[in-house]
Amino acid sequence: MTASASRRRLSGVLTVSALAAGSWAIGLGAAPTANASCVSAFGLGNSASCTSTLTTIAIALGSNAQAHADGQFSTAVALGDGALAGSYGWFSSATAIGPISGAVASDLGFAFAAGGSSSTHAGTSSGDLGNVAIAFGGSEAQAYGGNLNLAVSLFGNNSHVLSLGTGNAAFNVGNNNTVSAKGTFTSAANIFTDNSQVQTSPASVLSSTVNIIGHSNTVLVGNGPFAIAAALFQNGNLIVKDGPGININGLTVGGAAAVAKKKPTALSASAHHAARPAASTGGTGRAAAR
Incomplete structure (x- = not known):
């Protein structure tokens, strides 16, 4: 083979290699768009679906997934088609796992939602501090309207768990329940019970409600x-306590109480209307979880 032929052959090989490398690079560039996924870290790689600041990280994986870590020293992670995570504040964390799930956290807040259509809010403004909201399954947990509130819903569908005020805790295991701890240092717990309402009033102080094993x-x-x-182990009953004292299954100590098969109208309806915050902006003007 002559020197001239060798040069022509080498030139051809280099040309083919360059074309192949170019095609591979184009394929890699198109991959993020096809997967509709993104990562933004420390203010780099911001896009319509992922945003971060100098001290935050945002990760979104899935079609139409979004993650926005727009606070400081915070993280936002959205995993699943249509998942949305928003972390708006100092030292906050929001994680949404599952299709059409949502999680929003403000200052010192922790929001975790796992399961299709699950939703959590841990604070809805810069004035809400240290709130925690956790939901597993297709339910909603919200802790906001004050400081140090806890809302947890485990292994149930279509339940609404709310902790509103200061130092409140709401906990649910079951389906189709409304569990609300409102006021100051109150608690509401619904355990292995379906189709029930377990609530404290917004004016409650140092009070508790409990519903264990039953329904309606x-x-x-x-x-x-x-x-x-x-x-406890009740079906279709109404248990009410207003004022200091205890009412367990209709047995009371102190104050007045009522037990009936018919559920209340005005009180129950107003309690059931636990305001679900509209798409929270976390004080940033950015739409948050559904």
């Missing part, structure tokens, strides 16, 4: 303080 119960606490209402 309404357990309500009024203003307190030191009021406890509990339904």
